Each structure stands twice: as C-alpha cells, then as structure tokens.
Amino acid sequence: MTRVLQVSAELFPLLKTGGLADVAGALPAALAAAGAEPRLLVPGFPAIRESLTNECAVAPVALPWSEGRAALLRGRLPGFDVPVYVLDAPGLFDRPGNPYGDAVGVAYADNHRRFALLGLAAARLAEGVDASWRPQIVHAHDWHAGLACAHIAASHSRRRTEARTVFTVHNLAYQGLFPAEQFCDLGLPPAHYAVEGVEFYGQVSFMKAGLHFADAITTVSPTYAREIQTPEQGCGLDGLLRHRADVLQGILNGVDYVVWSPAHDRSIAQAYSADSPEGKAACKTALQRECGLEVKADAPLFGIVSRLTEQKGLPLVLEALNDLIDAGGQLVILGSGDARLEAEFAAAAARHPGQVARRTGMDEGLAHRIYAGSDVMLVPSRFEPCGLTQLYGLSYGALPLVHRVGGLADTIVDTTLEDLAAGTATGFVFNAFNVDAYRRALRRAFALWSRQEYWARVREAAMRQHFGWDDAAVRYLGVYREVIPVGGF
Template sequence: MTRVLQVSAELFPLLKTGGLADVAAALPAALAAAGLQPRLLVPGFPAIRQSLSQASAVGPVALPWGEGAATLLRGRLPGFELPIYVLDAPGLFDRPGSPYANEVGEAYADNHRRFALLGLAAAQLAEGVDPGWQPDIVHAHDWHAGLACAHIAASRARRLTQARTVFTVHNLAYQGVFAADHFRDLGLPAAYFAVEGLEFYGQVSFMKAGLHFADAITTVSPTYAREIQTPEQGFGLDGLLRHRAGVLHGILNGVDYDIWSPAHDPVLASAYDAHDAAGKAACKAALQRECGLQERPGAPLFGIVSRLTEQKGLPLVLQALPGLLEAGGQLVVLGSGDAWLEAEFSAAEARHPGQVVRRTGMDERLAHHIYAGSDVMLVPSRFEPCGLTQLYGLRYGALPLVHGVGGLADTVVDATLEDLAADTATGFVFNAYTAEAYGRALRRVFALWSQPACWARVRAAAMRQRFGWEGAAQRYVEVYARAMQS
C-alpha cells in the first residue's frame, strides 16, 4: 500500500485563507478511499496546535540557523481519520495575523525560515524519523512546501531515502521569493543555489525549488497546466515548465459534497436540490434579510466570495456595477484583501444601501448562505488556476459568470443558444478580459433572468454537475505510480 505524505500550510476547517485548505482537507480521504495510505504534515499554527489530541513527539527538528527549537509531533485532529504530523515550533508559528503576515498584512520577515523548516520536517519523515511510518511519496502543496522537494532530493543524493516527490502548483503568482542571502538559513547544499536549483533572477524561489526538484508536477486544472507554460501566465517560470512538460499534469480540484450540498447543508434556511429547487427562494430571502438587502425575490442577486485582489477581476465588477444596479440587480461581497478594493466596495455599499452589501473576512457560514441565496456567482478572474467558487456556485444553483481561463474554462459551459437548446449550459463565460466583454456577459445574465423557465433549466443543469474527488484521486494515484518508477 503506497504511503503518501501530504504537506500543506493550511487545513480546513482549522486554518483557511483560500482553496488550498479545502484541497488539503479533502484529498487525503479521497486517496484513502482509492487504496492509498495518506498522512498529513502541517505547521503548528495556533488553531492547529490547540486542536491536536493524542500528541506524541516523533523527534526534534534541527533549525539550520541555530537558535530556537522545533519538534515533530504525531497526533489526531477533529474530523480527520488519519494521523497528522504537526511541526511544533512556537517561536515560528505562534503569532497573530494570518499564516503568512501580521495583523496589518505585512509578510513576516522570517517566512523563508518558517517554511524551509516545513520542508526539512518532510524530509526527515521521508528518511524514516518515525519508525512506524515512512512515506513512499511526499506530495508538497504550493510554495510553502516547495523546499520539501529540494530537501528530499538532497536526502536521496546522500542515500538516506528513496521517497519520490510530487509538487502541486495552486497559484503560480505566489512564489515565495526571498533575498539571496537567506539561502544560508535553508539547510540545503550550497550547490542548490544555482539556475539548476533555487536561484531565480538573483533571489531564492521556493516555487522554483518545487518545480525543479519534484519528480512530478501537477496543477489544479488542465487548462491552467497549459497556460503556465506561456510567458503571459508563467511569471518567469514558463521556460522551466515547458522543459518539464513531460512530468506536468493538470488535475482538476474536486468538491467535498459531504460539506457542499444544499440538500444537506445544516446552516441553510431551507434545503433544496436539482430536482426541487423551491427552497432556494427561502435561502435568498434569508440572505437578503441577514445582509440588509431589500427583500425582493424578483431582483437577481449576485454574490462574490473571494480574496479582494486585482487577480480576481474585481475591477471589472466595480466598473460595471452601475449597470448591474440600474438593471435591478443586487450584490453581496464577502472577502478581504487589497485596501483600495475594500474601500471601493465599502463606498459602493454606502452609496447604494439595500442594493450592495460588503462583509469582511472569511466567514464560512455566511459563505454557505451566499452560495445558497445568490442567483449568480461572479468569478471574472484575470487568471484562475482552478477556482472553487464556481464549483460551489454550480452545486448551489448560483450560476457562475466567469472569465474563460484556467479551471473556470474547464468547468462552466456558456449559455449559448446551442448549449441552451442542448440543456448543457451551466453559466456565463466571457473570453476577452475587457470591460466590454464582461458587460456583454452581464447583459446575457439579465436576458436569461427575464425568462424564468429557461433560467430554471440552466440552474438544474448546473446543479447536476459533479466534480467530486474520486476522479481526481485516481489521477493522483497514476501520477504517484509514475513518479515511483522514475
């Protein structure tokens, strides 16, 4: 039975800033169902450390820079059947703010140390520090875990392990780039600071470490796997990705339908499903009351659940907002991010009380209410590796309006005349990233909304879509098998 160590900086529901946490929580169970033996390694952030039970020390983790202490623990977390490894280093992880930045959004100056140590702990597990379990595959997620691939390559060179590595790119735009003089803190051979290694335009890149040293690379949708090999979306790494195209695989993220199901969601005002969507009207009315929107069943309600960043296409939303409101629509926004976007959405709320509402942070309960109560989910991202918002929107009958890139292009079928006639349309897609193209898609939303029977058919088709983890897990099983043969 293949043993797979998943390495992630986040884990739903204990610690989440985006979709990475959802993937880290759902994939291990899917792998176990596929016949593998997965375990998790996560940093000892306060929410995780406080939830850990049956904890026992596996061993110390030496800090390459000398001072401080860290211990690798094994224990249990609520909701997870598999054992969890936690890198316990209070001096590095027991801090306020997000996992990566302080309360005012400034990245921690020692992030290179914090996440280098995560990679080093993964390598120690690959070397057999836990006598009861040693991974065959170490699967590192995003730049925070990228150094696991480099450390394990160094361990293999010293014949301390035979473990193979898989590196998943969740978002190539976030690369973990640090000053060159930080390399000495990473605990890696000096030769690894090179073009054929971590060096990236005179700096150190954790993302490049994963891409260069991993035995296999995956990313979170087939279209994104192609896009990141281009200069437009390669963020300076497209040449390396083209060079490694033979081991690069696009595997679409899945949805945990035990959590995301309007028929069984315990926080909703009313249950509903694709066969009987009557309860969605009650969810919409409840959301309007909860958020202080005018309780108008005939007003199409648009939802945004997102980090408020330019990447998410939110400038397009703001530019077209007057037209959306003049046509009778409403907008609810949940998220935090760039200060200027937060200010713009707050100003829109002040100008249009009862029509626009903005809520801050990542409120999981309210997010479920927005998916259930909205008629449309806006996901006009400039680029989008996979996207989970549109998948949740499909499941809850909130038709996604998306820019046709990455996973958005792979999961949403545009409401063209042909697809409407074939009952395969599930949302609205625009291809050029322009205000004009977005505006045309928005007008098509209102045109379909004016035909309730057609809208109901598209909504039912959307809700019938299935993007579960079973198929994704099977693809990962295949990738692991190939990596072990390399």
C-alpha cells in the same frame, strides 16, 4: 498501498485563507478511498496545535540556525481519519494573524525560515525518523512546501531516502521569493543555490524549488497547466515549465460535497436540491435580510466570495456596477484584501443601500449563505488556476459568470442557444478580459433571468454537475505510481 505524505500550510476546517485549505482538507480521505495510505504534515499553528489529540513525540528537528527548538509530533485532528504530523516550533508558528503575516497583513520577516523548516521536516519523515511509517511519496502543495522537494533531493544524494516527490502548483503568481542572503538559513547544500536549483533572478524561490526538484508536477486544472507554460501566465517560470512539460499535468480540483451541498448544509436557511429547489427562494430572502438588501424575489442577486485582488477581475465588476444596478440587480460581496478595492466596494455599498452589501474578512457560514441565496456568482478572474467559487456556485444553483481562463474554462458551459437547446449550459462565460466582454455576459444573465422557465433549466443542469474528489484522487494515484520505481521500495 502507496504511502503518501501530504505537506501543506493550511488545512480546512482548522486553518483557511483560501482554496488551498479546502484541497488539503478533502484530498486525504479521497486518496484513502482510492487505495492509498495518506498522512499529513502541517505547521504547528495555534489552531492546529490546540486541536491535536492523542499526540506523541516522533523526533526533534534540528534547526539550520542556532536559536529555537522544533519537533515532530504525531496525533489526530478532528475530522480526519488519518494520522497527522505537526511541526511543533512555537518560536516560528505560535503567532497571531494568518499563516503568512501578522494581524494587519504584513508578511513575517522570517517566513523563509518557517517554511524551509516545514520542507526539512518532510525530508526527515522521508528519511524514516518515524520508525512505524515512512512515505514513498511526499506530495508538497504550493510554495510553502516547495523546499520539501529540494531537501528530499539532497537526501537522495546522501542516500538517506528513496522517497519520490510530487509538487502541486495552486497559484504560480505566489512564489515565495526571498533575498539571496537568506539562503544560508534554509539548510540546503550550497550547490542548490544555482540556476539549476532555487535561484531565481538573484533571489531564492520556493516555488522554483518545487518545480525544479520534484519528480512530478501537477497543477489544479488542465487549462492552467497549458497556460503556465506561456510567457503571459508563466510568471517568469514558463521556460522551466516547458522544459519539464513531460512530468507536468493538470488535475482538476474537486468539491467536498459533504461540506458544499445545499441538501444538508446546516448554515443555510432551508435545505434544497436539484430535485426540490424550492428552498433556494427562502435562502435568498434570508440572505437579503441578513445583509440589509431589499427583500425582492424578482431582483437577481449576484454574489462575490473572494479575496479582493486584481487577479480576481473585480475592477470589471466595479466598472460595470451601474449596469448591474440599473438593470435591477443586487450585489453582495464577502472578502478582504487590496485596500483600494475594499474602499471602492465600501463606497459602492454606501451609494446603493438596499442594492449593494459588503462584508469583510473570512466568514465560512456567511459564505455558504451567499452561495445558497445568490442567483449568480461573479468570478471574472484575470487568471484562475482552478477556482472553487464557481464549483460551489454550481452545487448551490448560483450560476457562475466567469472569464474563460484556467479552471473556469474547464468547468463552466456558456449559455448559448446551442447549449441551452442541448441542456448543457451551466453559466455565463466571456472570452476577452475587458469590461465590454464582461458587460455582454452580464446582459446575457439578465436576459436569461427574464425567462424564468429557461433559468430554472440551466440552474438544474448546474446543480446536477459533479466534481467530486474521487476522480482526482485516482489521477493522483496514477501520478504517484509513475514516479515510484518498478518493484517499489
């Protein structure tokens, strides 16, 4: 069995700010089912630390700076059948707010230390500080774990480990950039601060550390793997990604259907399925009542579950909101983020009571109810590495309306006449990122809604799509085996 240490900053259901947590929570079980031996390494945030059971101390972790203490613990977390390592460093992780910032969203000034230590802890496990288990592969997720690849490269040069590294890019736009003077806190050899290292236009980039030092690079959809090699979506790293294209591939994220299936979702008003879709109407009525919308079965209900950022294409929704309202539609939004977008959606809800509802924050139960009660999920992202919203929408029969980009392009089939006839249409897709193209997709959604027999066919095709983690896990195992030397170690 291939021994894999998965390193991430978030872990569903204990700690979630976005799709990274869903991936980190679902992948270990899929890897185990595919024949790997996975374990997890996560920071000791309060939600993680309080949930850890059967814990035992593994080893202290020496800090690259003078003050504080840290140690590796091993134990169990609810919902996971594999052992979990927790980096216990109260001075760094025992704080309010989300994993990256305080209660009002301001990033912690010592984030470079917090996540450098996570990478250093991964390297210590690769070096064998736990005598009972040593990974062959360290799989680091996104910039927070990027320095694991750099620290393990340093361990290679000192002949302390033979472990190989895989780095997964979940969103290249978030790079973990820090001032150059903070490099001395990272515990890396001085030579690592270089163009052929972690230096990025006079700063330190944790994302670049992962891309440069990893033995293999993956990202979360095939189309995004191609897009990030272009200047338009490469975020300044496209040259490096083209240089490393031979070790880069896109592996589409999966869905944990134990969590995201209307057939056995306890958060929703009534269970339903592709074979028995009747319960969806009850879920729509319940959602309209919960959110203060008019209870109208014949009004198509559009849902948004998203961080409120420019990336998500939400200005298009606001610019064309009158089109949606005038055509008789309703809109429910769950999310928080950019203050301007929050204010504009709040103003829209005030202008259109009964037709627009807005809820803030992360409410997992309400998110499930929005998928179950909505007829359409809006995902008009400017760019989208994979996207899970559209996959959850498919599962719940909320037809995704998406921009043809990244993982959205890989997963949604437009409702064209040809695809309607073939029974392959699953949503609405627009190509150019502008409000006119978005409006045309919106009109197609209303046109299909007016022909409920066809709507039911497309909804059934959507609900029969399957994007499980089993295929993704097999592909990840293939990546692991490619980087492990012949004969193993």
